[in-house]
Amino acid sequence: EDQVTQSPEALRLQEGESSSLNCSYTVSGLRGLFWYRQDPGKGPEFLFTLYSAGEEKEKERLKATLTKKESFLHITAPKPEDSATYLCAVQSFQAGGTSYGKLTFGQGTILTVHP
Amino acid sequence: DGGITQSPKYLFRKEGQNVTLSCEQNLNHDAMYWYRQDPGQGLRLIYYSQIVNDFQKGDIAEGYSVSREKKESFPLTVTSAQKNPTAFYLCASSTRQGGFNYGYTFGSGTRLTVV
Numbered sequence: 699e700d701q702v703t704q705s706p707e708a709l710r711l712q713e714g715e716s717s718s719l720n721c722s723y724t725v726s727g728l729r730g731l732f733w734y735r736q737d738p739g740k741g742p743e744f745l746f747t748l749y750s751a752g753e754e755k756e757k758e759r760l761k762a763t764l765t766k767k768e769s770f771l772h773i774t775a776p777k778p779e780d781s782a783t784y785l786c787a788v789q790s791f792q793a794g795g796t797s798y799g800k801l802t803f804g805q806g807t808i809l810t811v812h813p
Numbered sequence: 814d815g816g817i818t819q820s821p822k823y824l825f826r827k828e829g830q831n832v833t834l835s836c837e838q839n840l841n842h843d844a845m846y847w848y849r850q851d852p853g854q855g856l857r858l859i860y861y862s863q864i865v866n867d868f869q870k871g872d873i874a875e876g877y878s879v880s881r882e883k884k885e886s887f888p889l890t891v892t893s894a895q896k897n898p899t900a901f902y903l904c905a906s907s908t909r910q911g912g913f914n915y916g917y918t919f920g921s922g923t924r925l926t927v928v
Contacts, residue, residue, distance in 0.1 A: 702855070729913060741817075741903055741919035742856075785855065789914065799844050799863060799907060799914035800871065803855035 700725045700790050704804035711776055711811050719771040719807045721786030731769050732801060733762050734785040742785055745771075776811045783808050815840045819904050819920035825928045826891065826898060834889045834923045836904035842916070843909040845887035849873060850901040850922075859902075862887055863909060891925065899927050 701724040711717055723731065730749050734742035746755045748764040755762050759780065761772040771784055787801040817838045826832045836845065844863045848856040858871030862881040876895025881887055887906075891898045902923045907914040 704855075707853075732917065734919075739901075739922070739924070741819075741905075741921045743919075744917065787856075799909060800846065800858050800861050801856075801917065803848075803857075805853065805855040 700802040702804035708808040716774045721769040725790040727791035729789040732787040736783045778811045781811045817920035824925045829893045836887045838906045842906035844907045846905045847889045848903045
């Protein structure tokens, strides 16, 4: 059974104070790891997909990295508008090398950036 | 613009009543999903469908039912058998090629409250 654990549960930063969010995962075979941003009362918004250890992707102040056991979402010089819940999810392989398509999510990290 | 439309945004259910949540997509995606989100918890999979007229139970299917008669539509019925239905419900879709799913997109959610 796929498992995803995110830490910390909540993170408070001052504007400009860089930090990282962690996503640890356990899967039989990783097809892809996804990062989403979710604002209160809205659906998750896609940020990144990572497929193999060592892969990195960047978007504005965000950078996602992947190892064989975990992924980090690095936030550089955050602004108040970066405040949101950040969700991590995994997609695993099924027998035969394809995937079921479903994502397994962590519980999320609530990020608050103060001006 | 292509996307996923969930309705209604807010829904109130009386004890013993069945209610249906609507999800429509115009992305021409093959797969559709229903997730439930509770405070402090990640998204949990209720049902998913890879193709029309076929669907599978997710991790928390008890008390819910779905249908997939059209590619564009995947309604979720919350039955009276679901004892704790108050939650935020999210619909998602993805395209499927070569045995893998891509382009996960979420709707804006329906907040269901039992009164």
